[in-house]
Amino acid sequence: MKKRILILTAGFGEGHNSAARGIRDGLQRVAPDTTEVELRDLFAEAYGPVNELVRKGYLTLVNFAPGAWGAVYRWLERKKDFDTEFARFPRLKDHFAALLERVQPDVLTCTFPAYANVLRQVQGRDGDRSRRCKLVVVITDSITINAVWYRCDADYFLVPNEQSAAILRSAGIVDDKIKVSGFPVSPKFADFAGLNRVLPPSNSERRVLYMIHAATRGAPELAERLADLGVELTVTIGRASRLMPEIQAAVGHRAKVVGWTDDLPRMLHNSHLLIGKAGGATVQETIAAACPMIINHVVAGQEEGNARLIVETHSGAIAKSPREVIAQVQRAFADDGKQWREWSVNISRLSKPRAALDIAEFLVSL
16 A cells, blocks of 8 residues: 655745655655645635735735734743644635545655644644644744744654754754754755866856746846846846846846746756855755855845855855845855855755755655
């Protein structure tokens, strides 16, 4: 009989979805014939247009009013009655219960924190735990980990790094429940593992990748300044296609401008330096690719820990204005790339490009 594995995510930040897809794709590589895998977003399914409205409001808040989101984040951190809060989502609970009844999973894997508490509402606090599925919470943030992630009755908590494991231990989570797995980036990152990245002697051969995020203010100016450095520059604009004409006008023929792409594993492995926001997916993907990073945007709350991870491990720097970014790029490549070489060695020590495959093997073993 195939092992049934249910993966639950939500569209409130790309890190959750990226981790869920990574685990699904890892299972497809590791155990395609012995597992049945479903990946679902129950908030989207249960609340439809309302969920999409809330999701867009959340993304607008974190990108354009980060101070306000920081206040909400800290309020959530102080709460200890998450079960009571999630009891107010009857449609979600009904949808969840019906899905559990149909799938009857052996393992439930959550890359969004709310589900673990909703599961307890669905199944009740009591009862025979041996008759329930294994519950695995995959934490997608680093260091600044909100309590909503771990104030639940999970069998295991998978964390991206040792720094995050220490936070859970300090909160009273026993070691047996904590697994330092790495962040489940796409298994495609494992295909590039072991390839050496050499820094060319001239700027024209040094590859810089600038990933424009949702908060796009200042992006054309930064793209133009980076192009002026004479590096081999690639600018990705994701789904913000409206920016394409402005960015192309800013860089002319001095840079390659790319829209949405699923080729980031190769692009990151080919780059010497990434410039982008401190999102969970972005930071963990650059770590998996062992590509040093200059962070130019940090959302208060969860992204602060991601930025700290890069800075405290000396794997890159924070630079919040175009002028500061340019100064950090110049510093990185100065003196035959002395600073870049230090960052490169340090970020390589954090890199776990096989994390999705290792997590998949762990889930199959439960």
